[in-house]
Amino acid sequence: MAKKKKITVAFPHMGNIYIAWSAALKKVGVTPFIPPYTSKKTLSLGTKHSPEAICLPYKLILGNFIEAIEGGADYVAMISSPGICRLGEYGSCIKNALTDLGYNTKYIELTLYDGIQGMYRFLREITGKNDPILFMRAIIIAMRKVFVMDDLDARLSYLRAREKVSGEAEKHFNKAVQYIMDANSNRALDKAKKLAFDELNKTQIDENKEVLHVDLTGEIYIVCDDFSNQNIVRELGKMGVEVRRSLTVSSFLKDAIIPKIFRKGETHLQRANRMAKPYLLRDIGGDSLECVSDVVYADQRGIDGIIHVSPFTCMPEIMSQNIFPAMRENCDIPILPLIMDEQTGKAGYLTRLEAFVDLMRRRKRKLAMGKNDEKPVELIN
Template sequence: MKKAEKSKIAFPHMGTISYAWRAALRKLGVEAYIPPYTNKRTLSVGTKYSPESICLPYKLILGNFIEALEGGCDYVSMITSPGICRLGEYGQSIENVLKDLGYENRYLELSLYDGFKGMYDFLGKANPEANFFRKIESIYTVINFVFSLDKMASVLSYYRAREEKFGQAEQAFNKGLELIDKAQSVRELRKAEREAVRMIKQTPIDRNREVLYVDITGEIYIVLDFFSNQNINRELGRMGVQTRTSLTVSSFLKDAILPKWMKKGETHLERAFRLAKPYLMRDIGGDSLESVSDVAYANERGIDGIIHISPFTCMPEIVSQNIFPKMRENCDIPILTLIMDEQTGKAGYITRLEAFTDLMKRRKRKKNTENTIKEGV
């Protein structure tokens, strides 16, 4: 391995996660290499070297890696799991493809399912010279950055659904990301986060707009990746829908690496086991348990709808989708299921979102009318 301070390490994109990795690697004394955000070329390069029927995230991650190595990074790395689904095969398969392409010994694996130890061991591989304190500081940094980024995303969602001129809240959010990226310490991060949130909150909004509330669930990569989900949050925001998801990196970290004493209340995974129980009794891989329980959770809160989004051929999410009809017996909430692959066209996709939004609007108005009549009686 090259000397740590000279090596550049890349992670695959997934939403805004690259900001957190860059900060964490900087603390470790290693440079992060950020490949271009996932785009059509990434997909085409990834697809070219992927097994035909593998799921979409694999193709995009491989595409990110090839673009990073072509661009001059030294190592690529990703999270793996022992996995019931194909995620368990990703690491070995990607390593083999990269070797065939002439990039031997350039793959570092992060086994986050080993919890805190997995993260600590990975940082040791990324910089074998880093001492204990440096690695702990790096973990502390990544956790704090992830929480700040998720907080900003949820503020953005509120303002985007109500903004007077479409795009302003996202512009402020992007400026906020630049501030976050410059933060050299957690103290500077706090300051940057406050400023970023303040900027988003300055977006002029229409407080009387009829806003719908929708949860997004499904396979975590697709839920968080703007390219493969065709920026679903932005499209729904344009239609006056405030979105929310429990499948965030911060909630994943709470379950995967935070010690119990640092967690407040029930975590997403704990809630998933509790609420999925009547329909799904065990973890079948991916985010199936979370998806099923998220439908029950959305129903419990009486929100307007839930969208389940997953990659084509994703086994765990095919199971979730087959459980939803049964859930409808107990859950009175509109559910839209979207399956994404490299062929998904934008126009048809937007039409489905618009139709779903119309349905939720009509349903909400009808409910409000019924409640008014009841109150008047």
């Protein structure tokens, strides 16, 4: 008798998130289909079939889906969420676009703000099973991988800013990622995590190097996705800057998925609600509340600068960028706003980064000369 073909499911890319969702799918017996990592080809495919003024993440996600379908995925899965911005419409728009293109591939949505229940429903639909223990195992390993990957990413940023040989930290990081990718159980993941950090820590660094510290905030997709932010963390690392991503998938999980009783300390959203006042009193969609509060948070910790990245036409982030000038009265920290779209050229963008780094360095020296004014740097990863 012919063996029943396993179904394959693809998600769109956003940084390293594929490591987590592919682990969950494998756990429930579904084959993950990882589309080619987002590239110029993905962008041009997505742009060709998108409304002109739609935001950059939509175009890239659509491009990922087209590449996944052309590569043979049986299902494409979209992470959706309600919201005041366009994200709430992404799902139906992408589904229509794929139908208009003549694709019959099954389309399925994972509603993140339904928390664990939403994930459970998704796994039940995709597998046709109803196995709570299996599904909980899948959710737990996926979430643990998200946390490990974010910790590794933060460590990479620390090492890259101090490495003696350019590119060495990233070489070890790529090997470390493979350990995490290959771990298929919680016990294996514990082992893999240790191996991954040991591997990354092989990087030779200059502990005494004077590095700058920058927080990276903005719309979460652009903050986490290195293709769409033009690998800003790497570029700054090469200039001797340690970057802390203010928005990460793990901080999102703490707010949206992990039940309150399992959380430790204040979450990003809780801090945002506290610190964004008096500049922004309520959620206006996207990540604007977090972004405004991130400026205050970075300033209070004495960080050298903050960079705000947002997609062209993103309404919530246009609002944040309009609030920043009013914040200067109380927050002395240098802020660099960067708007990304498919036209953003590398050379001009690098020039802006170099000028910003130069400004931060001069400011730091000036502050060091008038030592009393300098605030202590508290790094939280």
